[in-house]
Amino acid sequence: MALQLLLCAFLAVVGAIDNGLGRAPPMGWRSWNLYGANVNQSLMQRIMDGMVSKKRKVDGVPTSLCDLGFCDVGLDDNWQDCKGGHQYHYHDDAGIPIINRERFPDMITMTSHAHQLNLTSGWYLNNCICSEQAATDSMYQSDVAALTVFGFDAVKLDGCGQQQDLDKWADLFNKTGRPIMIENCHWGGTVPNATWCPWNFFRTSGDVRASYGSIVGNLLTTVEWAQKNLSKPGCWAYPDMLEVGCQHGPGGAGDPGLTFFEARSHFSAWAIVSSPLTLSLDVNNDTVMDAVWEIISNKEIIAVNQAWAGHSGSPFKQADSYVQLTDFNMEMKGAIIPHNSQVPSWQFFYKPMGGGKIVVLLMNHDSKAQDLTLTFSDVPGLSCQKCKVRCLYVHSDLGEHDGTFVAKGVPSHDSRMFMLSSSGHAAQKDVVFM
Numbered sequence: 437m438a439l440q441l442l443l444c445a446f447l448a449v450v451g452a453i454d455n456g457l458g459r460a461p462p463m464g465w466r467s468w469n470l471y472g473a474n475v476n477q478s479l480m481q482r483i484m485d486g487m488v489s490k491k492r493k494v495d496g497v498p499t500s501l502c503d504l505g506f507c508d509v510g511l512d513d514n515w516q517d518c519k520g521g522h523q524y525h526y527h528d529d530a531g532i533p534i535i536n537r538e539r540f541p542d543m544i545t546m547t548s549h550a551h552q553l554n555l556t557s558g559w560y561l562n563n564c565i566c567s568e569q570a571a572t573d574s575m576y577q578s579d580v581a582a583l584t585v586f587g588f589d590a591v592k593l594d595g596c597g598q599q600q601d602l603d604k605w606a607d608l609f610n611k612t613g614r615p616i617m618i619e620n621c622h623w624g625g626t627v628p629n630a631t632w633c634p635w636n637f638f639r640t641s642g643d644v645r646a647s648y649g650s651i652v653g654n655l656l657t658t659v660e661w662a663q664k665n666l667s668k669p670g671c672w673a674y675p676d677m678l679e680v681g682c683q684h685g686p687g688g689a690g691d692p693g694l695t696f697f698e699a700r701s702h703f704s705a706w707a708i709v710s711s712p713l714t715l716s717l718d719v720n721n722d723t724v725m726d727a728v729w730e731i732i733s734n735k736e737i738i739a740v741n742q743a744w745a746g747h748s749g750s751p752f753k754q755a756d757s758y759v760q761l762t763d764f765n766m767e768m769k770g771a772i773i774p775h776n777s778q779v780p781s782w783q784f785f786y787k788p789m790g791g792g793k794i795v796v797l798l799m800n801h802d803s804k805a806q807d808l809t810l811t812f813s814d815v816p817g818l819s820c821q822k823c824k825v826r827c828l829y830v831h832s833d834l835g836e837h838d839g840t841f842v843a844k845g846v847p848s849h850d851s852r853m854f855m856l857s858s859s860g861h862a863a864q865k866d867v868v869f870m
């Protein structure tokens with residue numbers, strides 16, 4: 437028994453990258469959904485300012501996004517100079533990355549700006565815009581050297597160029613001696629197993645779009661990783677950035693934007709599957725921020741995301757009838773293609789919180805309002821027959837209920853998130869994770 441526990445502890449360590457980072461799902465902001473390719477240093481620095489200086493009330497207390505935990509600000513594609521004139525695209529003949537100095541006059545000033553604000557700062561490599569069709573050792577080494585000199589703390593390794601060797605990247609970052617948070621963005625193409633995960637979080641899907649169908653489509657790509665217990669501390673499954681507060685982004689017609697209810701369901705869904713929470717909205721636009729502040733500042737839901745009690749969160753029950761949603765996904769050649777996907781009319785997710793508490797998310801995928809009936813005995817690991825129900829949207833206890841709880845008239849694409857617990861101290865029943 438003791439030996440087994442020891443072995444388990446050992447496997448838990450070797451199963452995830454050993455850089456000490458991402459023990460809880462990372463939280464921050466990244467430039468792509470807001471700016472796409474139209475990003476530059478002054479825009480990035482203004483976002484950094486906004487993450488810290490823009491405060492809105494949470495429980496009466498002025499609170500910034502970084503106060504809530506969103507403290508990493510990441511630069512996405514298009515920092516590079518694509519002009520060419522060399523044998524490679526955005527690396528010179530020696531393999532050194534070429535910065536577009538018109539857009540990014542001084543990367544060190546930019547990362548120092550973040551650090552002065554107590555933020556961390558993320559970079560982006562293996563770029564898609566003018567992607568490299570070669571991958572030399574010198575390119576890997578020079579990219580890592582540049583990241584170190586510039587002072588970045590995190591990196592997104594995209595899937596477009598030929599620098600696809602994630603072991604090699606992890607090894608080079610490790611050798612710098614400074615922990616770097618690594619995102620594997622291979623759209624589900626490079627995935628972990630029980631003993632291998634040389635990154636802190638991994639994309640499970642193509643790019644998400646600001647539409648409900650796309651949100652649900654990407655969400656469901658996390659399920660197999662939860663079921664295999666391969667989304668866990670230090671190695672999180674990631675269905676892409678948040679589209680909360682985003683519209684008319686790089687997806688064009690695929691980015692119509694989300695209603696308040698859709699944005700709330702999106703944020704809650706990413707939270708309950710323990711996804712990294714990466715905002716990509718204009719934090720300095722008061723219209724946008726006022727509209728979604730209630731969603732992204734919900735501390736109880738952020739706590740659900742950050743908790744770990746052995747299972748990253750997954751569906752446990754769904755309707756027998758299906759509805760069609762228009763999904764949008766990126767084809768390799770860059771075209772964003774709409775297609776219909778069939779999803780259950782409603783779907784319930786759960787995540788254990790420890791101490792016998794379990795959170796559930798009841799999602800209404802249908803185009804009309806419906807009552808959603810939760811039967812406590814369906815919830816994996818929940819021991820109570822009479823359970824206390826707390827609503828995490830309105831922050832209130834809804835009392836004790838016997839056997840079931842009915843969420844009445846949940847609007848189309850809206851959801852309800854409840855914390856369930858027993859009133860007594862009944863032992864947790866055997867957990868069958870799904």
Ligand SMILES: *[C@@H]1O[C@H](CO)[C@@H](O)[C@H](O)[C@H]1NC(C)=O
Nearest residue numbers: 447448451665668746747869
């Ligand atoms: C999943 O893996 C984590 C970390 O390795 C471990 O703590 C947890 O107990 C595992 N859960 C299950 C259900 O095996």
Ligand SMILES: *[C@@H]1O[C@H](CO)[C@@H](O)[C@H](O)[C@H]1NC(C)=O
Nearest residue numbers: 454455609610613614615616
């Ligand atoms: C490098 O890897 C070793 C072995 O896994 C680990 O102990 C160390 O903390 C890592 N260092 C960094 C900076 O990631």
Ligand SMILES: *[C@@H]1O[C@H](CO)[C@@H](O)[C@H](O)[C@H]1NC(C)=O
Nearest residue numbers: 475476477478479538539540
């Ligand atoms: C960044 O973009 C903004 C908005 O387009 C522009 O006003 C600003 O001058 C640009 N800054 C740099 C350094 O290119």
Ligand SMILES: *[C@@H]1O[C@H](CO)[C@@H](O)[C@H](O)[C@H]1NC(C)=O
Nearest residue numbers: 488502550551552553554555
């Ligand atoms: C940054 O963090 C340090 C240490 O916690 C603190 O002393 C300092 O006031 C913080 N600075 C800002 C700008 O928040």
Ligand SMILES: *[C@@H]1O[C@H](CO)[C@@H](O)[C@H](O)[C@H]1NC(C)=O
Nearest residue numbers: 603627628629630631632633
């Ligand atoms: C996990 O994947 C790595 C890298 O592909 C491979 O070397 C290793 O054998 C795999 N381990 C298992 C248990 O499948």
Ligand SMILES: *[C@@H]1O[C@H](CO)[C@@H](O)[C@H](O)[C@H]1NC(C)=O
Nearest residue numbers: 683718720721722723724725
């Ligand atoms: C702020 O967002 C609103 C709603 O999307 C938009 O109409 C407005 O143009 C934005 N303002 C600025 C300054 O970007």
